[in-house]
Amino acid sequence: MLTLTAIRNQTEEIIKRLALRGKDRSNDIHEILKIDENKRQIQTSLEQNLAKSNALAKEIGDLFKTGETVKANIIKEESSNLKNTIKMLEQELLDADSLLTEKLYDIPNSPSFKVKLGYGPEDNETIFEWGTEPNLPPNALPHWELTEKYKLVDFELGNKITGAGFPVYTGKGARLQRALINFFLDEALKAGYYEIQPPILVNEASGIGTGQLPDKEGQMYHATIDNLYCIPTAEVPITNIYRDVILKESDLPIKNVGYTPCFRREAGSYGAHVRGLNRLHQFDKVEIVQIAKPEQSYEILEQMVEHVKGLLSKLGLKYRVLRLCGGDMGFASALTYDFEAWSGAQQKWLEVSSTSNFETFQANRLKCRYKNKDGKNELVHTLNGSALALPRIVASLLENNQTEDGIEMPECLHTYLGFTKI
């Protein structure tokens, strides 16, 4: 969530930046300021009463020590009466505070100045494109037919065991999954990331920390008996490592990478665009996460973008990079680059990575700070990106590299795969 300090001190700038999302938020912001002011008034009044009560308690203690019990009892009564006022003010403060939090949760992150005003995907800017149109045979097949032909993924079997969107990878299909995961992890290690294998079930506090809760509850699988959630991305556990943590300046930037399966309920999805591997309930992803000093974060975002570009280039996939417009950007993000790989047989772009700078939006909820040069605690910036998500990479690889007599695998995967062709 946005920090109150920013809303208070840079009100006009925040409003201007929020407007880039295509919706005027000035009323909400001013309402928040009003609630905040009211809250502070209540708080001041409460604290004054508490101070009085503390002073009386001390006085009673002293009186008992000197044996002046009669006098002490009189003050005791006075203090008892004060308690009612305090209780009332406490409740008022609690109400004001929860109202304030509720309103703050409702405001998305204010986009970076680099973000273009826009309302949907049509307003995104393509800032980079690489690769050439694959040369496909005349009878080229979409990946969902290739996976069947070469027995790589069994969707039917997944239906039987679990349900739609839970595919079973078999034979070379399974080995391709493992190869990609290892390739992505190794590339991240080479780039200086530290490998983490986190839990894939998280508690409620973690869901709130990275912003999946309380709003997007319906997107996650929920194990109700133990009140745990299946992670929709490794971002959740890996970023929550730093919840309620004060880092040293020398710790930054922190560069973590983790592979996890990801679970998304994708409630309400249907139709051709979810066919095959295009959209799944369970999929695999390697995620890179960085924690950075504010002044470094945008440079680091560029580095992360370069890293993802490198992966796609090595895989030989035609791809493009989009800078999302305000209206298409995620709730928590200040600047997002989407990566789309070209799917030759489907003749469409498939989103394979989303790499974002959240500035202090997540850090504020997480209470993740670092001690700066002046010894002050300052919120960090958090960033993350998929590097990469597997299913659509597999779809593109299979489709783009199909030949009359098999599917060629890119060279960078050969040693991981133990074969060169499917």
Add this chain to the structure above:
RNA sequence: GGAGAAAUGGCAGAGCGGUUGAAUGCGGCAGUCUUGAAAACUGUUUUAGUGAAAGCUAACGGGGGUUCGAAUCCCUCUUUCUCCGCCA
């Protein structure tokens, strides 16, 4: 899963109803000394809210309660440790 014990500052560890935001030790930081370092000595060392500041308020695992007053008593949850059971 059963039985028992415990949770205090960066760490270790006192306190177990009344100037205790918290003794002491270690660590950290600053200074004295030194050519420099070590040692020794001196000082300093949590965080958040509010305020121009002084100050005030809150926090001893989380939540709730008793009391004029709680780190200290009670309830509850969580976690850790020990023993038993089960298990890859």
